[in-house]
Amino acid sequence: MSMNISKKETELYRKFKRVSVAEFFEKNRHLLGFENSKKDLLITVKELVDNSLDACEEAGILPDIKVRIDELKPSIYKVRVEDNGPGIPPDKIPEIYGSFLFGSKFHRYVSTRGKQGIGASAVVLNGQLTTGKPVKVISKVPGGKAYEFEIKIDVNKNTPIVIKKKEVDWKKEHGTIVEVTLKANYQKGRQSVDEYIRLTALANPHATIVYINPKGEKFVYKRITNNVPKLYETKPHPHGIEIGVLERMLKETSHMTLKEFLIKEFSSIGHKTALEILKKAKLDPNRDPKSLSSKEIEKLYEAMQETEVRAISAKYVVILGEELIRDSLIKMFDPEFVAAKTRKPAVYRGIPFVVEVGLAYGGNIKNFRLLRFANRVPLLYKAGECAITEAVKSINWRRYGLNGKEGEFPYEPLIIMIHIASVWIPFTSESKEAIAPYPEIVKEIKLALKETLRELSIYVRKKQSLKYIEQKYKALYGYGLELARYMAKILDKPENELRVKIISRIKEELLKDLVEVLRTVKDIRSLVEENKITEAKKVLKKMLEDIIKSKIFTQKEINELIERALEEISKTKKIKAK
Amino acid sequence: MNKKAVVKKIENLAKKIYEEFEFGSPSIEFIVRGSLKNIEYDVGKDIIRLKKSLGKREFFNLGHVRKFTQTIMVAALAKELLEKDKTASLREVYYQLKHTIPVVNENTFEEQAESDAIIEDLERTLGVIREQMHIKADRRGSVYGDITMRDRKRGDEWNCAKLGMGGWSIPSTIEDIDIVDVNTDYVIVVEKDALFERLVEEKLPEKLRAILISVKGQASRGARRLIHRLRYEHRLPVLVFTDGDPWGFYIYSVIKRGSMKLSHFSEYLATPDVKFIGMTMDDIEEYNLWNVTMKLKQVDEKRVKELMSYPWFKNNKAWQRQFRKMLKWKVKIEQDALASKSLEFVAEKYLPEKIEKEKFLT
Numbered sequence: 027m028s029m030n031i032s033k034k035e036t037e038l039y040r041k042f043k044r045v046s047v048a049e050f051f052e053k054n055r056h057l058l059g060f061e062n063s064k065k066d067l068l069i070t071v072k073e074l075v076d077n078s079l080d081a082c083e084e085a086g087i088l089p090d091i092k093v094r095i096d097e098l099k100p101s102i103y104k105v106r107v108e109d110n111g112p113g114i115p116p117d118k119i120p121e122i123y124g125s126f127l128f129g130s131k132f133h134r135y136v137s138t139r140g141k142q143g144i145g146a147s148a149v150v151l152n153g154q155l156t157t158g159k160p161v162k163v164i165s166k167v168p169g170g171k172a173y174e175f176e177i178k179i180d181v182n183k184n185t186p187i188v189i190k191k192k193e194v195d196w197k198k199e200h201g202t203i204v205e206v207t208l209k210a211n212y213q214k215g216r217q218s219v220d221e222y223i224r225l226t227a228l229a230n231p232h233a234t235i236v237y238i239n240p241k242g243e244k245f246v247y248k249r250i251t252n253n254v255p256k257l258y259e260t261k262p263h264p265h266g267i268e269i270g271v272l273e274r275m276l277k278e279t280s281h282m283t284l285k286e287f288l289i290k291e292f293s294s295i296g297h298k299t300a301l302e303i304l305k306k307a308k309l310d311p312n313r314d315p316k317s318l319s320s321k322e323i324e325k326l327y328e329a330m331q332e333t334e335v336r337a338i339s340a341k342y343v344v345i346l347g348e349e350l351i352r353d354s355l356i357k358m359f360d361p362e363f364v365a366a367k368t369r370k371p372a373v374y375r376g377i378p379f380v381v382e383v384g385l386a387y388g389g390n391i392k393n394f395r396l397l398r399f400a401n402r403v404p405l406l407y408k409a410g411e412c413a414i415t416e417a418v419k420s421i422n423w424r425r426y427g428l429n430g431k432e433g434e435f436p437y438e439p440l441i442i443m444i445h446i447a448s449v450w451i452p453f454t455s456e457s458k459e460a461i462a463p464y465p466e467i468v469k470e471i472k473l474a475l476k477e478t479l480r481e482l483s484i485y486v487r488k489k490q491s492l493k494y495i496e497q498k499y500k501a502l503y504g505y506g507l508e509l510a511r512y513m514a515k516i517l518d519k520p521e522n523e524l525r526v527k528i529i530s531r532i533k534e535e536l537l538k539d540l541v542e543v544l545r546t547v548k549d550i551r552s553l554v555e556e557n558k559i560t561e562a563k564k565v566l567k568k569m570l571e572d573i574i575k576s577k578i579f580t581q582k583e584i585n586e587l588i589e590r591a592l593e594e595i596s597k598t599k600k601i602k603a604k
Numbered sequence: 605m606n607k608k609a610v611v612k613k614i615e616n617l618a619k620k621i622y623e624e625f626e627f628g629s630p631s632i633e634f635i636v637r638g639s640l641k642n643i644e645y646d647v648g649k650d651i652i653r654l655k656k657s658l659g660k661r662e663f664f665n666l667g668h669v670r671k672f673t674q675t676i677m678v679a680a681l682a683k684e685l686l687e688k689d690k691t692a693s694l695r696e697v698y699y700q701l702k703h704t705i706p707v708v709n710e711n712t713f714e715e716q717a718e719s720d721a722i723i724e725d726l727e728r729t730l731g732v733i734r735e736q737m738h739i740k741a742d743r744r745g746s747v748y749g750d751i752t753m754r755d756r757k758r759g760d761e762w763n764c765a766k767l768g769m770g771g772w773s774i775p776s777t778i779e780d781i782d783i784v785d786v787n788t789d790y791v792i793v794v795e796k797d798a799l800f801e802r803l804v805e806e807k808l809p810e811k812l813r814a815i816l817i818s819v820k821g822q823a824s825r826g827a828r829r830l831i832h833r834l835r836y837e838h839r840l841p842v843l844v845f846t847d848g849d850p851w852g853f854y855i856y857s858v859i860k861r862g863s864m865k866l867s868h869f870s871e872y873l874a875t876p877d878v879k880f881i882g883m884t885m886d887d888i889e890e891y892n893l894w895n896v897t898m899k900l901k902q903v904d905e906k907r908v909k910e911l912m913s914y915p916w917f918k919n920n921k922a923w924q925r926q927f928r929k930m931l932k933w934k935v936k937i938e939q940d941a942l943a944s945k946s947l948e949f950v951a952e953k954y955l956p957e958k959i960e961k962e963k964f965l966t
Contacts, residue, residue: 498666504708505673509663512673512680516618524622531625535664576707 047126048181051151058148059457063211064218066152067103068406071095071219073149074107074204076403079230081111081202086254089233093223095212097240102157103212106205113167113200116175116191123150123161123204124177124186149206151179156209160189165202172196212240217406220245224358225397225404229346229445231354250353255344260449261293263338264303264330265376272327276315284318284326285311294335294376303329340371340378342449346402351384351443359441361386365481369474374466379448381467381474385482386441394435398461399445405459412460414444417471426483427490440482444471495539496572502532503578533579533587540566540591554595563588605736607686613730614679621663621676630663632675634729638867645915650860650876652916654867670710674722675729677701677712682726682737691738694720728868733825735777745774745827746797748804749815752785764815769804771816774826778833786838789813792881792955793831795821795846795855799939799950806951812959815840823859825866828873831859835875842875843964845955848883849900849936850907853926856880861916879964881955883937885929891954896944897935904936922965 051058059069075093082089092108114122126147150161166172176190214220223237227247232254237245262271281287288300295303304311307329309322318326346354351366365385371378398405398414409415423430423438430436452462461467510524517524543566544550553562566588574581617632624630636642636659638652646653661668661675681700685692692700698719703712713719723734734740747764748771754761757780764772775781792814794800800818803809809816815834819827834840844859846852860878862870888897900908911917912927930936942950958964 494666500707501666501669502664504705504710505663505669507707508705508712509673509676512677513618513622515680516614516676516683517622527622527625578707 047151047179047184048155051126051148051155055152057456059459060152061457063101063209064213065407066156066208067095067105067210067212068217068219068222070105070149070152070206070208070210071107072222072403073146074105074206075223075226075235077146078107078109078111078202079226079233079402082109082233083254083257085112086256087111088249088252088254089230089235091233091235093235093237095219095238095240097212098207101209101211102207103210103240104205104207106203108201108203110198110201113170113202114163114165115167115170116165116173119163119165119173119175120177120186120188123147123163123175124179124188125184126151126179146204147179149208150177151181153206153208154178155181157207159207162205163202164194164196166196166198166200168200172198222404222406223247225399225406226402228354228358228397228443229399229402229404231346231350231357250357251350257344258342260338260342261291262450263294263376264288264292264333264335266374266450269324269327272330273320273323276318276323279315282314283312284309284315287315293338299333299335303333306332335376337373337376338378338449340380343371343378343380343447344401345380345447346382346445348382351382351445355384355386355441355443359386360390361441362388363482363485365478365485367474367478369470369477372466372470374448374452374464377448377450379446379451379467379470381470382445382447383471383474383478384441384443384445385478386443387482387485388439391439391441394438395441396435397441397443399443400451400453400458400461401447402445405461407457408454408460410460411454411463413463413467414446414461414471416463417468417475418442418444420468420472421475421479426479427486428479428483442475444475446471495543495569498539499532499536499573499578500576502535503529503576506532533583536579537587537590537594540587541594543569544591544595554592559592562592566591605732607689610730610732610736611683611686613732614683617679617730618676630672632661632672632729633658634661634725635659635868637724637728638864640864640914643864643867645861650916651870651874652862652864652867653870656868671722671725674701674712674719675726678719678722678726679730682739685738689738691740694723694734694739694741697723697739724865733777733869733872735779735825740776741824741826743773743775743826744820744824745830746771746800746818747774747815747830748772748800749809750787750813751783751815754782754784756780756782765809769801771800771804771818774817774824774830776824776826778826778830783833783837786815786834786840787813788815788840790841790843791815791817791831791834793817793819793823793827793842793844793859793878794939795819795852796939799845802943802947803951803955806948808951808955811951812956819855819859822855825873828859828875831878832873832875835877842878843881843959844878845881845939846883847936847938848885848887848930849938850904850911850930852883852939853880853911853923854907857911857914857916877966879966881958881964883939883941884965885926885933885937888933888935888937891942891945893937893941893944896941897933897937900930900934900936905931905934926965 060066071093075091078091079089087110090110094106096104098104123146153159153161160176160178163175163177164172172194174190174192174194175188178187178189180187212219220239223235223245227233227235231250232252234249235247275291276287279287279291281290284304285300288295288303289297301311307325309326345368348366348368352364355361355364366383368382369380371380396409396415396418398409398412405412419433419435422432423436428436428438430438446461452464454460454462506528507525510528511521514521514524544554550562550565553565567584570584573579574584621630635654636657638654642655642657643652644655661672663669663672678697678701681697695716698713698716701712701719704710705712723739727734750763750765752761752763761784762772794803794816797818797820800816803816808814817827817831831842835842844856846855860874860876862874866873888894908927908930912924917923942954
């Protein structure tokens, strides 16, 4: 699959060089994710916000991001994104926003969000083509002055046209504001901008995001940590690239020899490995990389795949961490239970990746939801073809005490958040909305999910045991009476004898369950541990109220059982103390 | 197994549970019911067999307590029936035991299907069939032909060719029936009553010296047991005649190799060397029945594909050929379609010709 993606990328890139940007964009807008007016708005916001977050992180700044969308007239929206990033030097601004830089991001191997996107210039171009309006950019670098630009793209020459440039007063020390006007459509729902911002805040707990939607509703997501993730950029791994990419890299490299090309352009290739590869490919290490024929490129590619090369170090992968996932889920969803797991890095074609899972259960959560993230970017589309969805649907929910069929999502008030972090994520298409379901990746996701689900299942079962203790003893009692009657018939014994025997045994069973509750249910256990015995008794009595009401056991019998259960607990404690 | 032995088994089960209420965890063990997952196909004997695995129902398990209690209720009723020497139908068992349980406010049995299933569970727990517990199913199926039988309990005797056109109705159990005298050369089993009546009217049993059995759809336990006994006690060859559709084919399959659900009794109910006489896809070509075929529906098609993958059909080339033709032509054909030729056609031409030329599928 990824072979095709890269081929497509390469083809797109070639095409791009031949035609005017406007023509190219019109023909390929769907491939870039501009599929409908609702999605166009999302992509515009996403691209600008992702760029802001990346800029802050690369500069080690805690992001403060403000997003505002205004409906100027029906179907025409203005998106404004403001950040406190390092700013862009004024001489670079026209180039960045005023020329369509398609394909420039494919070579970077770093856990940023941006490389998942299509580039700010694509968003600018879309705005310009749909409304004729220029992009407005205000930016200030530390110690510099703030400049305001209005820029258009010359769609024939693919060069910036600066319509306006002026110095402005901006109190902020540094940062950037981008304003794009576009034809679009705003809607609420699971694939809305509102949701994208909310989930971005969830996966970026170090950012403060203020968002005002076209309806004037204001959302404030405050950061819960002051640690900015550190990003390290690395180079492609020889096992992780496709032949089309290699071809392009060979054509564009500034290195003069093949040997140097391999060492400098790839990670994990040293002197020795480079020579080994070239020997296998029967190529002269001093050849000019640009001079290779298609056949030779193929040979080189094969040799690269066959040679053993160590994996990229996992330090390049930026994770969220279990603690932050838990805190973030609690803050966002107010659940009654959370669990999180960050797996150890695994390797896929020489590229390390990390799977993280967060679960939030009950409380204010009413339904099931799966939240997918790739490098801290929420994935809102194409869930059906994503590795994450495939892994989740393969879970046997019953095994974890949850309701649901295999092959489907569970029917539980549960949010499953899954984050895949890597320097290079294999997406299923250029619009980068789903992760390709390679077996290594699906397997890793499943393992992470199962580990986390085990924690949840312990909680769920305990909760159920409390809730069902009444139900259980009502049933045991009712069926016990029936059983006594029919057992008596078979055994030719008086029904009463059987009844006494069965009921007294049910009582013993209740004692066992009470001891178990005292041991395992946190709230009650802590009462016992703090020696608040009267309180603990009160809670237990409340729990068993219905059993007395149904006349299964008398108040006296229940009191006795509670005393015995407490005795049992103190006995085991003493043994432990010894 | 005599009555006393069955009563003993029921008592032992109750005693075990009684003791477990004192010392252990009260539970009932049973052999897990047969399904595609836990049966195996014995190629040598051409029979479906249960891969026995034990299941357990525990009283102190909220998920089990209902079925646990229901099982004991049925066992108690069975003991009563045996001791009073009465038999009860499946439906009577249901009504005998149905009432509301105090405290939980549930019915002991919501519908008959529930008690039927528990009776089957108890069969597998005790290793006896329901008729041995004096619980019987509705009678289904008829026999016509020159065969004399005797009811050991009642002491009466009859010839199945002298009971009128309807023949003798096969009861739920034939364990008390002796086959006294047989004056025929083989047995023809037909799926539908209409065909049975047609063949009796045409005097086929007399002409071909055959016993005719109508099973009325899927063969009842009694009918299967009778076929089994005629084959193995009296060495009569058995031919099965059904509709040419997957449901008809499966009627044949169950008579021959047993059903999945009752795979624990296959050796007692199945008749591995029965032969299939028709309707086949080849018949459509051979007798030019194209204008009286029916369209294969989606459910039929799905069922054909299931049959094709069953282990006992999978490596059977002749049957696979039939299945493939059916899927290719997308048609099925009823037994009754032979009437398009003439009413007598089935008795005078179709069956005699097929029997003479031994055109059978096995």
